[in-house]
Amino acid sequence: MAEPFLIRPATLADAERIFALVHLNRDQLVPRSLGNIVENIDRFFVASAGGEMTGCATYQVHPELGDALAATVEVQSLVVKSMFRRRGIGKALVEAVIARVMPFRPHEIVALTFAPEFFRSLGFEEIPKTKVMHKLYTGCINCTKHTNPFTCPEIAMRKGGAKSDEQ
């Protein structure tokens, strides 16, 4: 039987393992320095099974010019160790991110991904990359693999967030 897993907020003790896992999957993920992971450790979740860190995920809030309520949240650095895949760990990590950010009442949750089927299974839908210009200007502009985000095979996906109803 597969080892049961738990999802928990990351601690500084996880930072080097997160770095190693993201680096190992650098073909699918935007690279992160150890310093960047440490600076943002409060936004990381990790999965652990039998005392082993088996996956991680984090997020970033992207503001929209002139409209605080239109901010989007991007799922980032989502990865599960290959031998632990297809056990629901990736899904549980994204659900932990969503549960964390929903109280902020973001307009939507987005991802740029090579794993559209995974995100579709979580209720995300494909959108044109022109809908995530903030991501293109903050992340893709520094891409070292592709010169143009519109010809890169990554797919932009979104899931609706929540609108604040307080005045």
Ligand SMILES: CC(C)(COP(=O)(O)OP(=O)(O)OC[C@H]1O[C@@H](n2cnc3c(N)ncnc32)[C@H](O)[C@@H]1OP(=O)(O)O)[C@@H](O)C(=O)NCCC(=O)NCCS
């Ligand atoms: C994407 C990734 C995080 C998925 O993690 P995972 O733990 O295997 O995902 P889950 O087991 O929670 O999968 C949930 C559902 O997503 C879908 N899914 C997951 N991986 C899939 C794949 N490779 N192909 C098609 N559907 C897939 C399935 O519907 C699956 O449910 P099922 O196993 O009952 O059929 C993992 O494959 C990974 O680390 N990939 C490399 C890094 C990456 O691409 N990260 C995403 C960057 S945004």
